[in-house]
Amino acid sequence: MLKLLKNLIKEPMFVIGVFLFLTTVFAGLLGPSLYTPQPRSEFGYEAPLAPRGIEVDLSKNTITHWVVHRGDTLYAKETIKKDSLGNMLNNTALAKYWIGTDNLGQDYVALLLRGLQNSLYVGLLAGVIATTIGTLVGLFAGFKGGIIDDILNMFTNLFIVIPSFVVLVLVSTSFPQGRSLTLIAVLIGFTTWPWTARSVRAQAASLRGRDHISLARINGASNLQIIFKHILPYLASYVFMVFIMQVASGILSESAISMIGLGPLGEGATSLGVILNTAKNQSAITDGLWWGIFPAAIVITVIVFALYLLNNSMEGVFNPRLRK
Numbered sequence: 473m474l475k476l477l478k479n480l481i482k483e484p485m486f487v488i489g490v491f492l493f494l495t496t497v498f499a500g501l502l503g504p505s506l507y508t509p510q511p512r513s514e515f516g517y518e519a520p521l522a523p524r525g526i527e528v529d530l531s532k533n534t535i536t537h538w539v540v541h542r543g544d545t546l547y548a549k550e551t552i553k554k555d556s557l558g559n560m561l562n563n564t565a566l567a568k569y570w571i572g573t574d575n576l577g578q579d580y581v582a583l584l585l586r587g588l589q590n591s592l593y594v595g596l597l598a599g600v601i602a603t604t605i606g607t608l609v610g611l612f613a614g615f616k617g618g619i620i621d622d623i624l625n626m627f628t629n630l631f632i633v634i635p636s637f638v639v640l641v642l643v644s645t646s647f648p649q650g651r652s653l654t655l656i657a658v659l660i661g662f663t664t665w666p667w668t669a670r671s672v673r674a675q676a677a678s679l680r681g682r683d684h685i686s687l688a689r690i691n692g693a694s695n696l697q698i699i700f701k702h703i704l705p706y707l708a709s710y711v712f713m714v715f716i717m718q719v720a721s722g723i724l725s726e727s728a729i730s731m732i733g734l735g736p737l738g739e740g741a742t743s744l745g746v747i748l749n750t751a752k753n754q755s756a757i758t759d760g761l762w763w764g765i766f767p768a769a770i771v772i773t774v775i776v777f778a779l780y781l782l783n784n785s786m787e788g789v790f791n792p793r794l795r796k
Contacts, residue, residue: 504586507585595720598661598718598725598726601657602668603714606671607668607669614678624673628673631663632667632670641732664722685698727744730744733749744772752765
């Protein structure tokens, strides 16, 4: 095990993948707690670090502030009454939005951190569910063979023939008012397991005739003992690589259904896909508000790319044929 770990550390792709993925995980877990959002802007979409103008009239206890948007075009202007000059410093007139605001004037950094946290939650939960179901089905089908293999294989092929995204869309529309993050993750997990089952079944079937399996049968080991003590440990690295890709698939699936308006609903259900959907509905691209969509798209790309690097580098180390 230590030798394999040393070989993994020597792989540049593995190191880069781990760094990128851990960075996104820490940002998602700790970011919402550590980052203090800027006050809500009254102007809706606001460009990153948009230049601001401020006029202070102490005789009237007012300030007039505006935001310059896209070149020198005056985007918005507002006069706000304040009790004292000190209180003005806490107003949105002096707020700095590092990557802008959304259509509701919310600090986009805080929005991205919450969306990242929720998307990681959906991806990890969906990955656990899909990998667990697929691994169990594949193990029993590959080990037992015969009629059990035929039935489980037919069941798996049935799910493969029907596109999982179509099933996901149809089921999501059945919950128009109550689509929580957990529900979306469960739906994704229950619709994306078949390919895992097919892959694990092939691996389990190749181990069925090994000498140590025959020896375990002679010693009176039950089918469950053979599957979980003598077959699954051999497939642990393979199952973990499958899990990595299932997590990536879960994040992409959530983003896809959210983009068409079937993602999670309710307060606190912001995800990266929901952010993209909101930007799309508000015509962010056509209006040139690039910060409304590109940061979320880049974060999704970085997560999936990191998981892809991890999977490829691990496959190169764990698969002797590829090493040759």
